Amino acid sequence: MTSFEPPPGRRDPDVRSPQQANPSWLGQVQPQHYRPAPGPGHAPLQLPPGNRPDGFTRAQPVLPPAATAPRARASAGVAALVLGGGLLAFVSLFLVLPYLLENTGPGGFVVGFVASLLPLGSVLLAVRYIDRWEPEPKRLLLFAFAWGALVSVAVTMLIQPVFSLAAGPASGLDYRTFAVTVQAPVVEEFAKSLGLLLLLVFARKQFDGPVDGVVFAFTIAGGFAFTENILYFGRAIAGSSTPGTDLAVVFFLRGVMSPFAHAIFTGSTGLILGLAARRWHFGLTLVAFPVGLVPAMLLHSGWNSMGQDFFAQYLLVQVPIFLLAVLVVVLLRVAERRLTRQRLQEYAAAGWFTGPEVTMLATPAGRRSARRWARSIGRAQQMKAFLHAATRLAFIRQRILSGRDVPAHQLDEQQQLAEIRALRDAVLR
Known part of the structure; x- marks a missing residue:
């Protein structure tokens, strides 16, 4: 492209030299x-x-x-992503919804759905705060939420039995310990992060930095946690002789103490993918996908591994991790x-x-x-x-x-x- 010098008198004395190209x-x-x-x-x-x-x-x-020349409304890649994501979400609904109803019952499902809106709201407010400077297209945020709430849950349900058969015996762990500390972190983070990878491949112009990665990751994770909370909250109603008390306990643990747990897990993957995307090298972004899964899986496993000393570990480990995540978000906004x-x-x-x-x-x-x-x-x-x-x-x-x-x-x-x-x-x- 031909470069022109500004006309005489157009250069403003308050403007710094363009050679200061690396402000952050x-x-x-x-x-x-x-x-x-x-x-x-x-x-x-x-x-x-x-x-x-x-x-x-x-x-x-x-x-x-x-x-x-007029700007195209959406690239072919973004259109294909949104259409394909919508179809996958629709198909996934026929797998996820019967599973939820089977485990919660109609009454538990309704209560769980309503109760799950509160922690979801806190995550979406965080997404709105992070995304205010350069808002992502609403259609891509909708894709991210649908992927998290339906598609990633369906992928998890399909992969978990295969992963358990393949890796369970080799782990040497009893089934419950393996399912909680290995299977759930590996399968769930892989399923959620597949949505991030698709966004990075098909919506490259919108996903080109760490802030975008965190926004999309939080949205996917918020959707996944929403569906998971329906299951946990609804099951507390359906399978308890004291449903009110049990629901209050589960809601306090998941809706009050840890509404951002999944967001922080998957957010680490989104951050790493976004940093790689900033370099605009396709091979590097593909390598960043498995690398980004590692901290998400470790954080998820660490959370699930907390046992009898749960509150001590929560205060000494999880709260500092949450504060670190807040600091990272603030630094990203300042740099942006x-x-x-x-x-x-x-x-x-x-x-x-x-x-x-x-x-x-x-x-x-x-x-x-x-x-x-x-x-x-x-x-x-x-x-x-x-x-x-x-x-x-x-x-x-x-x-x-x-x-x-x-x-x-x-x-x-x-x-x-x-x-x-x-x-x-x-x-x-």
């Missing part, structure tokens, strides 16, 4: 892959006067007409914001944005200010779309700077710049 560990760029952001067209877009955020105080460039700001600054250096506009688009305070202003003029949805489009642009540039599939990503870049121009017009019209 999240988006390291090799010097040989770095290239300046493309320059804009020559005609400026004059913005109307009014009480606007600081980022909207100067003229903005217009994208050349040749680069305004820094990466967004640096990449948008590079577009600002080429003349696409002003310095104040980058601050508006790439900082939490700037976004809050922009949303407040947009709500005051009745254009909150347009502003939300504009902010998200700018974030996508930053991550498209990161993919360009990875050095792989550069022409395809540059086309995405031009389409995204056209979308940003249209969204800015929608906000300011």
Whole structure:
């Protein structure tokens, strides 16, 4: 792609040098892959006067007409993934639902279903928090949840007997110990993480970093835990002479003390797959799959191995693991914001944005200010779309700077710049 120098007077003095290409560990760029952001067209877009955020105080460039091809709604790979996932979930329902009803009874199933919504809600709120900066497509999150709640459960049910026959005798463990500490962690984490691998293969543009990996992993794990909780809660009702007491105990252990257990297990796999995806090397991502399963299986086995000293191990081991997971999520969000700001600054250096506009688009305070202003003029949805489009642009540039599939990503870049121009017009019209 031809690179243009910005017209005289367009480079903002507040914008740092684009050579500061590595703002955080999240988006390291090799010097040989770095290239300046493309320059804009020559005609400026004059913005109307009014009480606007600081980022909207100067003229903005217009994208050349040749680069305004419409963005496809979904790639063939994503469409196939969503369709195939929906079919698998539908088929899995005929295996999973009878199993749940057989073990819980109709009354236990209903109670278990309702009770399971509470821990599920906490996991989905965490997903929403992590995913706020660069939201994943809803269709992919729906695929992830359906995979976790139905397909991974069905895969687990089909694989467990085979795995037990093949590995049980060789383990030297009694059946219960083997089932709890070996079989469940290995089979369940493999089944859940298959969904992550499919997302990585078929939705590569949406799954290109550790934050995406954690978001998809938490969603899959939340779905799996939801179905598993229906079984445990419902069974506490169906097979007890004191159903209220037993349900309260099981709910406290699973819904209060450990709603994020499965999310943390599978989240470690998602984190490793996301780190590999950031390198944009297909072979590396495939190798990362078995590597990422190891910590998930170990964490799962460690959780299931807690016995009579459960509460001591919970406080001394599981709580620190949970706090470490929270710290990792916070660090990922900080790194994501820094990466967004640096990449948008590079577009600002080429003349696409002003310095104040980058601050508006790439900082939490700037976004809050922009949303407040947009709500005051009745254009909150347009502003939300504009902010998200700018974030996508930053991550498209990161993919360009990875050095792989550069022409395809540059086309995405031009389409995204056209979308940003249209969204800015929608906000300011």
